[in-house]
Amino acid sequence: MMDRDIASKHVDVTVDAPVATDPAACAADIGQTSAQSRKTPAPSEATQSDSPRATRYTTSRTFRTALWLHRWTGLIAAPFFLILCITGTILIFHHEIDEALGQDAHVEAPAPGTPERPLAEIVTAAQATAPDRRPLGMVFDADHPERVMVALVPANERGFDAAQFVTMDVFRGTPVASVDPRWTPTGLVLRLHANWFLDLPGELIGGVIAVLVVVCLVSGIVVYGPFIKGLALGEVRRKRGRRLQQRDLHNLFGTIALGWTLLVGATGIALALGNIALKVWQGTELQRLAAAYAREAPIASGHASLDAARAAAEAARPGWRTTFILFPGSDFSTVRHYTILLVGPVGLQKRLFEIALVDAVDARVDEITQLPWYLVVTQMSQPLHFGDYGGLPLKLFWAGCAWLALFITANGAWLWWARRPRKRSRAA
């Protein structure tokens, strides 16, 4: 009974017309429609040999399971994935949009030879903008060395959830007018895309959607074969009904965009788990470092200068530069150390941090560690998800593939929906 039910559903998805009533007939239909439109050499032999093979394949348990998975994972993920494709397209061009909307902080070029202000002075000036908060970190931007962001948090906070970021002019030591990146139009779109405005639960929901998308794609690889038998690449049967035309388009665009969609789906899963990976690092590696230096007293008085700590970290890894300084007492540092994230000068090193633990009292580099594998996966997933490492051509490629994915999702849902009236009329 169940098999019969699956078979009848299968028929609705696989053939356009005439409607067959069992998988074998369905397979024969596939062979027939293929033969009618075949333009490749030796159609007759291929058709004769395809039909029994197609019958065996389309009635197999593997095929029916894949079909079921493809349909239902696709339908469940579709509304969310549509939103992700649209927001993703906007985010590909977020730099350009921010610049056009004037949301990017702008710093006047300094006179030639102007030295950078000491970091401590910059932090003090930033703190003066919110005296009830304390500085917990500094972010350096390789694309904009003329500015730095200082994270200010409420006095008892150790994390960055409630952080307020103040952009500072590195050469003048003064605050720069800027909008909180979380509240710019692209910042809001990013939050919708990354966590549905729900923080960690939203990230996990995004991860589940990404898993559904990947399952849908993999099952699609198993399912689509019989429907393209006899078709040349790029060929779409346009004169044999709208449904068949849309199905051919679904298979064609789905196949050519498969690699990109799989990659973005898989990296989406990794990014959705990024915060959890960070918490694992905090709970294991950082705990180990904290325990190793637990005998050393917390800072009582006398700090090494921030500049000295930064210089010590960069001297320990020549060629590498500071991208993030986390102050002692944060969720990501010990009570005695600055945690300084360094990025390398070339290739993949630019994407992967090394972590320097610098004593805040005497600017001694106590340890340099590499990222654990799970954070390497998270880090490497970022460029492969956002497509921001190949200039405008790659951005356009990313946007094009996102729109192909959008089309495939929408027309896949339509293919499922469009069979229903016919099913009802058949029942009547």
Place this chain on the structure above:
Amino acid sequence: MTWAQHPIIFAMAITAATFVGLATMLADAAAWKVAGFVLAAGPVGVGLARYLAYRRRG
């Protein structure tokens, strides 16, 4: 055409080309960026071009 005779192998080959192309583009050198882009965007470009050609032919 290969994709109709070996659909799964064809899909896997396209996926592999896209993966390798996009990974190659992570390198700094311009030559790798161009080669990676051609490899990644090639299948999409060829597929769309052939679709448009068939469409034009009617």
